[in-house]
Structure formats: structure tokens, C-alpha cells
Amino acid sequence: MHTHKETILVVEDDPKIRNFICYTLKQEGYPFLTSSSGKDALSTVVSQSVDLMLLDLGLPDIDGMEVIQTVRQWSELPILVVSARDRDNEKADALDSGADDYLTKPFSATELMARIRVALRHLQRVQKDQSPTVLTVGELSIDLEKHLVYLHGTELHVTPLEYNLLALLMKNAGKVLTTQYILNELYGPRYGSDTQALRALMAGLRRKIEKEPAKPRYILTEIGVGYRMIGE
Numbered sequence: 626m627h628t629h630k631e632t633i634l635v636v637e638d639d640p641k642i643r644n645f646i647c648y649t650l651k652q653e654g655y656p657f658l659t660s661s662s663g664k665d666a667l668s669t670v671v672s673q674s675v676d677l678m679l680l681d682l683g684l685p686d687i688d689g690m691e692v693i694q695t696v697r698q699w700s701e702l703p704i705l706v707v708s709a710r711d712r713d714n715e716k717a718d719a720l721d722s723g724a725d726d727y728l729t730k731p732f733s734a735t736e737l738m739a740r741i742r743v744a745l746r747h748l749q750r751v752q753k754d755q756s757p758t759v760l761t762v763g764e765l766s767i768d769l770e771k772h773l774v775y776l777h778g779t780e781l782h783v784t785p786l787e788y789n790l791l792a793l794l795m796k797n798a799g800k801v802l803t804t805q806y807i808l809n810e811l812y813g814p815r816y817g818s819d820t821q822a823l824r825a826l827m828a829g830l831r832r833k834i835e836k837e838p839a840k841p842r843y844i845l846t847e848i849g850v851g852y853r854m855i856g857e
């Protein structure tokens with residue numbers, strides 16, 4: 626068994642789910658801490674060395690959303706939100722508040738570990754401050770220095786807006802970006818509410834990069850939330 630160095634804080638008040646998560650982390654060799662309330666989670670984050678927070682939004686004392694906002698006032702600690710199904714608004718709000726990703730209950734151990742690995746990989750990249758200039762996902766590559774896109778090794782013509790959208794998604798591969806976040810990044814907060822424009826832009830980009838735009842393999846739609854570029 627591989628032993629990891631990163632400590633994960635599991636914030637969950639439901640003992641069944643908490644035990645499942647902790648059991649999975651133990652199996653995978655991750656050290657972890659647990660909190661069953663928002664206040665306890667916040668004091669643990671300041672007093673202990675934590676590398677990733679796994680956060681249930683429905684906590685008995687303070688709202689999980691408030692936990693995210695409070696942590697974000699001083700820390701870039703990766704936060705993976707655990708949320709119940711059919712609460713898309715909540716997921717979007719959590720991501721907009723600064724959470725890095727979310728998991729929908731119920732989830733499998735495999736899914737949990739995949740999301741944790743993505744979140745920790747992002748952290749390592751930020752820590753080393755080594756943002757690679759060429760990003761690759763499947764057969765798709767983007768050269769951030771030369772502003773070029775390649776598909777199957779062949780240069781692909783994209784418009785400047787399509788390029789910006791693709792670069793944003795590829796820099797965050799594996800993570801869900803909310804529609805609002807993408808709009809703000811592309812058009813700025815003043816014009817950032819035209820979801821129709823984003824849908825049209827996305828359709829155009831998908832026609833260029835996807836074999837079957839109706840069944841996208843690269844950019845997945847997260848219904849009611851936003852979009853996700855598949856992980857590397």
C-alpha cells in the first residue's frame with residue numbers, strides 16, 4: 626500500500642458516511658482528521674496541517690457554504706464539497722464561493738478517490754508554481770505560450786473566444802466550472818450573464834473538437850451547474 630503525505634479533513638455529521646469515507650481513506654493510505662461540525666472544522670483547519678477538506682454542506686451548526694467562505698478569507702486549501710443529489714443550485718453556489726469540486730451523494734469509493742487525486746494534483750501544481758505551457762487532454766493539446774490548439778497533432782483553427790474558453794477549461798481539467806464563473810472569466814462581470822452566448826460558443830467549440838458534438842467526450846455538461854473538461 627502506498628502511503629500518502631497529504632492529510633485530509635473529513636467534515637461530515639452523518640456517522641455512516643463519515644465512516645465510509647474514513648475507511649476508504651485508510652485503505653488508500655491517506656492520513657485524515659474528522660470533524661462533525663462546521664465550527665470544529667474551522668478550528669481544525671487553523672490548528673492542524675490540512676491539505677484537503679472534504680466538506681458536507683448540511684452541517685448541524687453553521688452552513689457548509691459559510692465554512693467555504695470563511696476558509697477562503699485566508700486560505701487556498703482545496704475544498705471538495707459533498708452534496709445531496711438534486712441540489713444543483715447549492716453545488717453552483719459552493720463552487721462560486723470557492724469550493725474546488727463537488728461529489729454527489731451517494732458516491733463510490735472509486736469516485737471519491739478520483740476526485741481527491743484531482744484536487745491534490747491541482748494543489749501540487751499551485752505549490753510548485755510550475756504551470757506547464759502545453760496542456761494535453763486525450764488527443765487535444767493547447768500551447769498557452771503560442772496560443773495554438775492541436776487535435777490529433779494537427780493545428781486546429783479556433784476563434785479568440787473559443788481559445789479563451791478552451792484554455793480556461795483545460796487549465797482546470799477534471800474540475801467543474803460553473804456557468805457564472807466561465808462567463809465572468811470570458812466576458813468580465815459586467816457582461817457575464819449571457820448564458821445563451823456561452824451555449825452558442827460551447828456548441829461551436831464542440832463542433833471543432835468533438836467527433837460527435839451531441840455526445841461530447843472532452844467537455845462534459847454538468848446539468849444545472851456548468852461544464853467540466855475531462856481529467857488528463
Ligand code: CA
Nearest residue numbers: 638681683684
Ligand atoms: Ca449532513
